Amino acid sequence: MKHAYVFPGQGAQFSGMGKALYEGHTRARDMFEQANNLLGFRITDIMFGGTDEDLKQTRVTQPAIFLHSVICYTTLESPRPDMVAGHSLGEFSALVAAGALSFADGLSLVAARATAMQKACEISASTMAAVLALDDAKVEEICAAVTAELGETVVPANYNCPGQLVISGSVRAVEVACERLKAAGAKRALVLPVGGAFHSPLMEPARAELSAAIERTTFAAPSCPIYQNVTAAAETDPSVIKRNLEAQLTGAVRWTQSVEAMVRDGATHFTEVGPGKVLQGLVAKIAKGVITDGFQ
Structure with a gap:
């Protein structure tokens, strides 16, 4: 113990x-x-x-x-x-x-x-979003796909607990990822009121x-x-x-x-x-x- x-x-x-x-x-x-x-x-x-x-x-x-x-x-x-x-x-x-x-x-x-x-x-427009009730592997897959397609960064940033993962990246990439995550079954994919893409490249x-x-x-x-x-x-x-x-x-x-x-x-x-x-x-x-x- x-x-x-x-x-x-x-x-x-x-x-x-x-x-x-x-x-x-x-x-x-x-x-x-x-x-x-x-x-x-x-x-x-x-x-x-x-x-x-x-x-x-x-x-x-x-x-x-x-x-x-x-x-x-x-x-x-x-x-x-x-x-x-x-x-x-x-x-x-x-x-x-x-x-x-x-x-x-x-x-x-x-x-x-x-x-x-x-x-x-202050260098670039970036943000984060909370993703609920979706498998981590699926979130990773969608973030990688959006990054490759847009040429803009979005990555998993905080693995907080099972079913709660925060993503981070450019405003555009995060918004696109959120739409795809919801379509994939996420209960919520909500952009957070933060002014930066913490824990990302x-x-x-x-x-x-x-x-x-x-x-x-x-x-x-x-x-x-x-x-x-x-x-x-x-x-x-x-x-x-x-x-x-x-x-x-x-x-x-x-x-x-x-x-x-x-x-x-x-x-x-x-x-x-x-x-x-x-x-x-x-x-x-x-x-x-x-x-x-x-x-x-």
Whole structure:
């Protein structure tokens, strides 16, 4: 019986996030103030009192979720994890929790990631769409066909759980793929209100920029295996972890496969650390019978 800790990604933010941690824990307050200094603006003011629109700014959203997750983790008195994983952005939180990255280095990389992704989003019109109740292989097949026919990118981006896959690419290619996916039997194929094709080849400019920052950063061996998005396999080698992290922006988030691998390796209890309860729901759909809970 092993205990896995998982960390959420973008979309889990909410107004007031982290305020209780700031007010209830001296260590948490010190870390939040350190983050304000490192970022060069008071992100706590936006997290604690900003509007939903304020929190949707990429430069705010990603550091805010990272801070909430990592600082929450430092306040826990429960047993240390036997393994960790994070969904997209959450992988950085997981790496800090496992000791592979320092808090300051993790925050710096997340800030660099947010900036790089925003720049990439401005280069071309791109988006994402959620596909429900269609076999993964069929989604992959249709995306490949649309890409070949149009000469524009659309790829599977997030394997969230069985029957829930997010695709990513140019606006035109995603729209065409959605029509074909619905014709093929998808219950829904809904374009999402996002301004970028995350986890697709269209994020290559961001990947190159973030890779340079990752290469300048010191990584240590984690205290437990981390199941990374691009491989869905247990990793402990810092050089491999860095390489996989660099590939994450243009590669798919293999969340379904990661949870399945963790269960095969003995995980029976999954704890989500950070804002929201999305991952608890996904884990419950992927692995029937495991224990799920969360801290935020």
